[in-house]
Amino acid sequence: MLTRPPVKFIDRIARALPQIVVAPGFAAILYFVYGFIIWTGYISLTKSKMLPNYTLIGTRPYERLFQMDRWSVAIENLFIFGFLFVFVSVVVGCLLAVLLDQKIRAEGFIRTIYLYPMAISFIITGTAWKWIMNPSLGLEKVIRDWGWESFRFGWTVDNNLAIYALVMAAVWQASGFAMALFLSALRSVDQDIIKAASLDGASPWRIYLRIILPSMRPVFMSAMVILSHLAIKSFDLVVALTGGGPGYASTLPANFMYEMTFRRNEIAVGAASAMVMLATVAAIMVPYLYSELRGKKHV
């Protein structure tokens, strides 16, 4: 007769080890992320000004928020910036990856060059581009000194173009990263399929478009998720590159939130803007994640 060996204490611990290891981190996330989301949500309904105040006054902070011109500018900028930044970074990154994939010489070297900007913090990117784009120090002055007197490149000093200056700097920083993601995905595509396709007489262009790129769908998703969260939390780039200016023409919601909460003694309005940002992120990400993750199960 077989007797079951008694479960040793040590084995029990070993079995529960994953849970034990994860638990503190999980608890910390629960408290510091979700706990504070709830706290922020609550504060956004109170009459908090300079210090948190727990007296509820309903949706008044939200009403005030949406009557502020600065906020509508910030939200509009987020859409322009977020869309262009993610889209251009993905396109440029993808294009660079395909080009690098052509078995060229010194690939490792070139790849490092393109990837390098990602290692720099946004504050440095912003400062460097501020100098490059400054009309009286940077590119404009150089080209004028070369003799093209009427050359104008004053994006950072133009009310309507400042936001695109931000896009340019951010794309410069992030497209190399997108490239690295796509490159590794390109390399992992099953070579047999590609061989088969080329035997069937498909052109390289067609192979990329119909076989390789579609098979990289999960990587597109990762790139989108990473880039869009970079876009939404962009704060330092604005501070360093344009200072939110001219006026507040290139301010983003994160800058607005900081301004209200820490400079203007409007904690409730700042919290309300944070909640709206959260809702915006959720509105974009949740359907996307949902469709992607659900789609995978059926494959």
Add this chain to the structure above:
Amino acid sequence: MKTFARALCGAVSMIAVTAAAPALAEPKAEVLHYWTSGGEAKAVQALQEAFAARGGEWVDAPVAGGGGDAQAAVLRARVLAGDPPAAVQIKGPNIQEWAEAGALGDLTAVATAQDWDKVLPEAIQNIVKYEGKYVAVPVNVHRVDWIWANPEVLAKVGAEVPTTWEEFNETADKLQAAGIIPLAHGGQPWQDATVFETVVLGIGGTDFYRKALVELDMDALGSDTMVAVFDQMRKMRGYVDPDFPGRDWNLATAMVMRGEAAMQIMGDWAKGEFAAAGKVPGVDYVCASTPSDNGYLLNSDSFAMFNVSGDDNVEGQAVLAELILGTEFQETFNLFKGSIPARTDVPRAEFDDCAIKSMDDMVAAAEGGTLLGSMAHEIAQAGAVRGAFIDVATAHFNSDMSSQDAVDQLVKAIKLAQ
């Protein structure tokens, strides 16, 4: 084991003794400030030495960056945690807000002993008093409504520093025709607001300034005078060079020094830049008040004294308060900082011509009732209301918004911020 316990016991009691000892002895004060660079750091050093000379223990808590934003975050956290520093560099209506929150101590004893009511102009008393009691100590007065001009450049078009806004426009037109930038300006919101408030003071006059920017009278804010103010702002926009957005104020000052631009409207911290470059007032540069009916826009730094517990802390706070408003420190500090003393009876020998003009004007303005707090620099307004003014001023200055639209937007924004 026993010996170990005894040793532990001994150690604990020794720690207790050493920890308790200073509580009986020296006054102590933790000072939270954001004066971390250049002349400001030297000035704080001077205060620190004076405090040490009185046997005090100074706990320095500098928070650099953000013109005090970073410090404000630290302060909030400390107060909420029930452990406020003794003295904190705060100014203007923020003092009143902290006092209202019940966080500030009462300095009546020191104030009476040192006769503060006699030596401080009433406009400054109002800033540092809450419900008639002193809760903060003013350190200095910066004047905001200055024109810093390069006389050589002005002479090129045969002009002097303008004394009316019409003259200002005429001079600027002439300068522009001669290919000189009339106004050096940095397009950052607070700088736009600095120019805006001097224009309000000049075009509207001191009474209008008080009604609109201090009392927030809606009729004044929506009036035709305000439309005229924005008209002048639009003209000023024409007088700055196209690359102005984002420029730091000291770079604008450098433009005046180098003769690229003729004038800058900026507070008297600009004097520090001239001094650092070895320029002499009256020769290399001229300081003149912006055109107005003897108005004086003041920006005053101060230390608010928080509720602290423990005899050493209370004692330290009192000593600190006395020192800060003492004649000696007011002189040393303001010589370093380029501002003028908050109290009016400090010896003037060491100060330069611009500072002496500022002192004379302040006394005259205080008597004439035209001594006003600056909006852009958080004396007349702070927080949300100041933010609303700055938003509209900067949005108008940096776009082609019409003056009437700007006025409408101003009224709406101020209502919203109240």
